[in-house]
Amino acid sequence: MEQFMDFLMQRAAQQQAPAPQTQQQKAVIDKNYERVRKQGANVFQGTTDPADAEEWLRNTERVKKLEFLQFKQNDMLVAEYEVQFLVQAEAEEEVVEEV
Numbered sequence: 001m002e003q004f005m006d007f008l009m010q011r012a013a014q015q016q017a018p019a020p021q022t023q024q025q026k027a028v029i030d031k032n033y034e035r036v037r038k039q040g041a042n043v044f045q046g047t048t049d050p051a052d053a054e055e056w057l058r059n060t061e062r063v064k065k066l067e068f069l070q071f072k073q074n075d076m077l078v079a080e081y082e083v084q085f086l087v088q089a090e091a092e093e094e095v096v097e098e099v
Contacts, residue, residue: 039063 021029041063044056069079076084 036063036067039066 041060042056045052047053047056069077071078073081
């Protein structure tokens with residue numbers, strides 16, 4: 001039983017101490033922070049007014065949506081993939097209706 005308690009104590013100690021961030025990780029975090037700040041994201045100021053909190057949340061969601069739509073994969077924006085998908089889905093619908 002004592003060995004089991006030692007094991008639990010060791011696991012708890014390991015989980016409480018997160019690994020320190022490297023300089024490279026800090027640089028990436030700073031870069032991402034600056035990017036979303038430029039898109040209009042604000043730091044939550046800890047208000048007790050629900051209207052202020054709702055406004056902050058709406059603004060944050062808008063920024064995240066913009067960021068997502070600007071995401072690229074294989075040289076195409078997510079928004080471009082969406083348009084391509086909708087065009088192809090509409091064409092497939094027409095084929096299915098003809099059958």
